Amino acid sequence: MEDGGNGGDKGGGGGATTIDVALKKGPWTTTEDAILIDYVTKHGEGNWNAVQRNIGLARCGKSCRLRWANHFRPNLKKGAFSSEEEKLIIDFHAQFGNKWARMAALLPGRTDNEIKNYWNTRVKPRQRQGLPLYSDDPNRPTTTTATTTPAAAAVTHLGSNFMHNVQTTNKFEFIQQSYLPSSPQHHSPLASPLQYSALTLSSPLSSYATSSSPLSFTFQRPAPLLYNPLSFKRYRSTPNFNLDDGFEFPNHLNSSSSFSHLFQSPTSLDDLERNELSFEFSPSNVQSKMQFFSNQMEPLEVKYDAEYNDPSFLTMNNNRFVGDFLFETQALDSSPQILKKRNYLGLNEGNNDVFDSYQNIDGSPLSSLDWSSTPGLRPKEEANDLNKSLNNDLSTLLNVMPSTMHDQQDWQQNCATEVSNKVQSSYVIIDDNFGLDMKSKTSLFPFISVATNHNDNRGSYPCDNLSTQC
DNA sequence: AAACCCGTCAACCGCGTACCA
DNA sequence: ATGGTACGCGGTTGACGGGTT
Structure with missing residues (x-):
């Protein structure tokens, strides 16, 4: 987010290697913007110091990254926050605190800087004055309820059509690849x-x-x-x-x-x-x-x-x-960074905590405690941290989805058993963002029919009606 | 009209972490 | 293990514009 240079691109050792050129500070000119855009368009994001090195733009790498991220990154949404976004920000802040980047990840098209500024200039003053945080709903309580987490709100907000398509006839299995x-x-x-x-x-x-x-x-x-x-x-x-x-x-x-x-x-x-x-x-x-x-x-x-x-x-x-x-897919195309890590969350057969195990790259089960044994897969702390929150998010998602089913509790418990009995692992892979891939084993989507192969841990299993079979 | 105040937002600063040689 | 480099984050600053005095 807002980083930037101070001439030497200081900060955690993030040093520019070429400091011969006096780096400029302050507002960007349109010429500088054009140079930056042209460079990133041709070479992609990342390696920001190369911008200065290669094309002589008198801005440090941090400044370039910041300028790009906050102003030219694809899919950026400009303009005032919608009321729904405002509510999400408040909810997210209640859950995450000043984790602006995390909030930005949950608010597509918004930057952490935007959110932070919004918070500091709109919400914080209202908070200080003891006014309702929600600008459009003076009666709305300022804290989230225990039953509706921000993540749940987001899922509900974002996934209405998704839920509309979910029916109760199939189990599902999540997988994501990076x-x-x-x-x-x-x-x-x-x-x-x-x-x-x-x-x-x-x-x-x-x-x-x-x-x-x-x-x-x-x-x-x-x-x-x-x-x-x-x-x-x-x-x-x-x-x-x-x-x-x-x-x-x-x-x-x-x-x-x-x-x-x-x-x-x-x-x-x-x-x-x-x-x-x-x-x-x-x-x-x-x-x-x-x-x-x-x-x-x-x-x-x-x-x-x-x-x-x-x-x-x-x-x-x-x-x-x-x-x-x-x-x-467009989002994938515009992903600002190469995903370097593959953190797997899988179904933990045995209890209701369904997302706390990991899978190795090669598909072999990997305990969540085994990060240290797999250097190539060791997640950074952030990822772990995110995993935790995504655990909640995913749990929330799972809580939401079966809500259309006949018996959510049974679904959760029985499907855990089902998974335990028949499936070695099913995975949700968490990176800096998360996604869900769905093996054909199961389908959330009633219009997709999956006939199955049998007798294999990784194969497909019919489960035509959760409420009766699971 | 000028000075001042205040809100907003872009950019900077310092630090932490990841990665690599 | 260590140091250098790159990147990202949260806090902070300062420029700017609009409103008020």
Whole structure:
């Protein structure tokens, strides 16, 4: 956030190596802005000191980063905070304190500096004077209730459409991967958030990584909350695994699905070969491509890429879901940093605390206490800290989702047992942001039918009705 | 009209942490 | 293990504009 230089880019040793040029301070000129934008557009974010080194912009790296982050970063939302944002800020502050960056991560398009300034200039004075914190609701209590956490409020706020699509018929399993872009992610600050270009990502860390973008379906929200999209995975369960064994997503969609128009040309999996197969569909306005990746030892992975050139596509009611996912992909595309860590949270079979274990990169279970044994995966403190809060968030999410189900408590308890009995691990991977990937094992989405392979810990399991089967 | 006050916001400062050689 | 570099965070400052005196 607001960092910046003092000529030597001091601060924690963050030193500029080239100090020959007197670095400028103070307000940025339009010329400087143009230079910065041009540089970042061409070279991507990061390595901020190189801006000064390479193109002679007389600003230290910190100042460049700050200027970019607060003014030119893609998807920045300018203007006054909405009342909903205000409420979220107040709620977040009640939970996090002065953790402006964390709040910013939960308020898409807003910077920590913005939030901090807002707090210090609007909320704090009201607080000091004993006035209600919520500008539009003088009667609203100034503390959050025990039953509605800020995270829950956010989930509720952001996920209404998502919840609308959730039905009670399927269990689900979360997974998220972090992908390292194979090349610097370039993103024009001038690009519309709705201009999506296909990604080429690779994940050298992932044993089941492929060379294509992980794709994603995500839930409704006004702007990307997650850097990494959701993806559906189908794991090869046995050496005899057969593609024909009933993996039907996403070809098997009912007519009410918002995806249905995307998958109008049924393509039999018989037609697919074992390695990196793909077929394409071209619904109106969207170029999409679905890929299956598989080999004998690795999980089959389904990728769905799409690009579109008509922003109105996203606003069509029946495309909201796809719109979300495209938006999410855009968020991935514009991710300001390469995700360097892969922190896994998985279901802890045995109790109700479902998110406190970890998985190694290679898929082997890893105790949450074992960070030190996996140097490559050791999370920074922040990530751990975030994990904690995300534990809450995810728990909240889980609390919300089953609320549409028949019996939430039973669902939680029985599904924990179910997981324990049948599944080695299911994961939510936490990075600086978090996301949920969904194995095909289960589906939150009633319009996605997943036939299953059997007798395998990593395979798919039918659970047609939670309330009766779980 | 000038001086002053105050709110807002961009930018700076100092520090901490991650990463790497 | 250590030191250097890069980056990010929270606190703070100062410029600026609008309103008031």
